[in-house]
Amino acid sequence: MPHLLLLTTVFLPLLGAMLLHGDRVEVRRRALAAAIAALIGAAVLIAAYPGGAQPFAETDFAWFGDDAPVDIRFNIALDGLGLWLFGLTALLSITAVLVGWDAIKQQASLYYRLLLILETGMLGVFVARDIILFYVFFEFTLIPLFFLIGIWGSEERRYAAIKFFLFTLAGSVLTFLGLLSIVIWDYANPIGPAADWKMTFSIPQLTAHLCLRPMDEQLQLWIFLALFAGFAVKVPLFPLHTWLPLAHVQAPTAGSVILAGILLKIGTYGFVRFNLAMLPAASALLVPWMLGLAAAGIIYGALVALAQKDMKKLIAYSSVSHLGFCMLGLFAANPLGVEGATLQMINHGLSTGGLFAVVGMLYERYHTRQIADLGGLAKKLPVLSFFMLVLTLSSIGLPGLNGFVGEFLILLGAFQRAWAGVPLSAGWTLKTISILAVFGVVLGAWYMLWMYLRIFFGPLREPKDEDHHEEVRDMNSREIASLLPLLLFIVWIGVYPRFFLDRMSPTLQQLTGNVQAKCDITVTANNTSDLAPPIAPRGRGG
């Protein structure tokens, strides 16, 4: 039985993109309507989400019929991992449509079409349960953004778009190869009677198979590295991050919002869905390396952000730092870390998406991204500076707002990994890593507050712009409407995170339980890999 609501929600933006026509005003209104409709669908689905580890709102049919030897399926469903990212996509798409409302003047129809196609791609990635389908949606997100940056971007838009495209594509091809080799290995090693054995692309099937009869560790490592290539670029993990600042600076505001808010999360999402769930032994072995890269990204991103003079660049590097936290939590590989990291994906989408939106609003007013050109705006634009303050505080992890919850859980998870369950001598690397990561929080407050101080406090300073005659006004109701929902969730997650955590935790436990167990054993046993894998799968029901 197809679940019509999820199906419609995913493809509604695409449908909207196809039907979009009319002049600029007409087009943007229709695009907004399509995005709102998708948000309503997503909201209803989230409200109806029953919790637990079962997929929800599943639509499942085989492309080539059930008897075909190759089982490629159209299978979409919501689960605890994708749920909030799905909702975030629907929410941020509205922000993305609204921030370009007045700024986009040429080819508006194409612009909104691309934006809506992008939305379908992103929604699809988070619900796809088949490798081919996942990859199709994954690539679907790439092309619209390539054009969005390349056509509506700033001065160096072409270079940025191509760099972004090649970087991501090169990575994702390797990822696809990795995924294919999982499929082929699975086909080559049948469980049960070989006659009934099919080549399957189904993600949950593969996960279950790999859990039942784990892959050889060496092979897992190679496949891990192949998957790593695509996902780590996407995250972006240090040192594969250099496309990000460029793409952000050159992208139009909506592009930055979407890129920071959602596209980066596909990387972390992929790490959970594939690396942690399917390759537990490799993940467990690489925990120290991944944690090291994550902590390096946290500190390095923060330091580079500290030295930036361009607002968008600063926030882009802050993303490197924040996504480092996500990776730290994921590869702490325990419930606290993984849940914190998954929540932090949402948090970063809300706060950084919002920050890019505000910077875009400043750019529309002053046509500059340079911090040094601005000053003392708090008096002149009180509402805008209030929004910026809340987003800044959320970004630096102030308790009571969302960022704190994620960071705290992640760091707690990292400490749990480094201190408990590790013999004292083996843990000093991990201990140093986790302490460094906490120091990243101090640096985070420094660069963000310093930027805020320079732009909004002190005496008023505005750029002298010749062709800029109109009076600069505070945020209008359209701009407030684009950010207010973000603020609502920023406070909600901060005050009552349980609502969000409880819905994701069963799925995450199921996906990462294997790597957790593996990790505890690998790390505590000092890599005694001759031990049999600790797998004692338990079936549900008969």
Added chain:
Amino acid sequence: MPEISQLLPLIPALPLAAAMLTAVLGPRLLRKQSHWPTVLALALSCTASLMLLCKVHREAGQEEYERSGYEKIVTLYTWANVDEAYESDLRLRSPEGTVVISQGRKPLENGRLRQQSPEGATVNSRRDDSNKDSLATAAPLGLYNSEVIPFQGFTSLANDCRPEGTKKQGATIKNFRIEIALRADPLTAVMLAVITFVSTLVAIYSIGYMHGDPGYWRFFSYISLFVFSMTMLVSASNFLLLYVFWEAVGLCSYLLIGFWCEKPAAAAAGMKAFLVNRIGDFGFALGIFLIWTTFGTLDFHDSTAMGVLGKMRLASPEPIVNGAVGTAICLLLLLGACGKSAQFPLHVWLPDAMEGPTPVSALIHAATMVTAGVYMLARCMPLFAASPFALHAVAVVGGLTALIGAVVAITQTDLKRILAYSTISHLGYMFLAMGAGTVLGVTAGMFHLVTHAFFKALLFLAAGSVMHAMGGVIDIRRFGGLRRIMPVTHWTFLIGGLAMVGMIPFAGFYSKDAILLAVAEKFSFGNHVDLVYQTLYWTTFGGIFLIAVYTFRPFLLTFYGKDTVIPPEAGHHAHESPLSMTGPLVILALGAAFLGLYLEKTGGLAEFLAGTPSVAYLNRYPLAPEPSHETLESLHSSIGRQSTVMVAAGILFTIFLYAGSRRRLADRLAGPMKRLGLYQLSFGKLFFDPLYRLFVVRPLELFAQACAWFDNRFIDGSVNLVGILPKLLGAALRPLQGGLIQFYALAMILGVLIFLGVLLL
């Protein structure tokens, strides 16, 4: 009378409601009436706090709480819950090197372990020579001894492939469960009463002080938000919540220091305060993480798990945490406390914080927020009691800061900064008291916290009154003889000053002597001579003289002198402040005058505070045998006599230097001091700011620049290099495709020939 469970949530809820109301209605509707929600809410909150105090006092006095202390927990809702988040590894770390295995697990047999693995194969494990390895191998192997569920067909596994039973046996599993839990105990009740009382008075004072300011509504909204955060901070019953509001009061402080944000100095001071506090919070957070990994809970009280400071844990005489980890936790908590309470080496933000409006300085940066560190130490005393080193560290930090604050305060010329350094110094005294690690010390520190809240708020508000009249001028060299035009301010400042120097019978006398007694008790009895405490005692005892000097110097310069000197900024209408400002001054003055005497003579405060679980623990399991009451009393009275002489000498010395026309005497004394460099040292605030700039801020900024350069040139450069490769490859292969048909034909024939050749061979 309402129950505790009703009163306790009300105390923070009212200010929160006021803050939100003012923020929403302030700019459009309330405008000049914006103070009403705040003042009303704080007054009600204060009433509720006093009722709570009475109630707790009555209930804590019951016999059943005598030994273990009194606490009552009110849980509002569950903030977050992560199942099976904590797994203890104590079995891996047992000191003897044996595997401690709890029920349901088979121990090692002759160093070999045979276990059924899920596949049914037998796994043998060698026992290595080193203990650690065998431990590490044995522990996970033991885990296999769990139920093995037979293979049940893989399709049903699609939904749950989690290896249950493989890891969770034999270890202590705990959920990460954080509840919004408030607590009522004597310590909290006292803090709540002080906070709400002082903040109500400050809010009333602000009506006059902030009158006409364009950010009037914003100010009151922030103040309410602060009181909400602060009351939550002291009533939080777990470390996470404590940390949440620890940072929340920091945010309010940031917003209020930068209240006049168009002033660059104010904006910079706000950021400095936030960042220095973040460094402290970094330590605090690390401490909390270590507490989690050590205890597996963050709750103070016993809930689903045994709380860190819960009655169950405190009931046993064993130290609640041992060894290096215990000391590390304590030192990290101390770092957090140093940040918030402006202790050396993180004290540098507090003087700059004086850029904020004066009522804020009085409330946040003198009476309440900065004492959060002292409160936290008092709360965590059972942890500190386990580590003599950490206690020494607390005492040394306190003693050193007391001295630093006093030395710097002597030469400053900005009235508010003098008071700021005096706050730093007095907080140092409180830390010193906490560092004693005894019931005597904790109660003395809290006693001083209470009296200090009164006299320091009073002094700040009086200074604000002066500043208000002088048109914003606060440099003590620019006015004088003000007692003639500002009699109320003059008298209340005098009372506050006498309380601060600790003149008998004003409030500060009793609390300061209690601190000195607590320190003296550490080395005056028993055989061992604790040099640390002895040194600190005599240093801080000498510090009393400095207190008298730095208090009376600005007092005399401001209010005395032959002529009334008024700066031009004040205009022609320099006058006494309105009733809304003098009223709170008088009330606080009454407190500063009589509160100490009252609390000392009834002995109520110390006895009441001893009913807090954390303090009761110290009472039950003292670090050293306690001396008899009589010997303690005689020590107390001798300290009282000595300190009074010291104070009197200090005051007379200052009067001698500064009163009347003898100001030249002070200048003459300053001469040799300047030649020795001592004056510059004190006036330059011991050069902490430039040193931090030089050794911390600049290097980090340079390092950041270097990273940015590295990122741009090296990392991105190597990416571009990879990007060039296909182009180079293309360039190398390009001649092959020249478009010359003959060349292609030749290549084809050659290819075929080679192919045939290979085939034939």
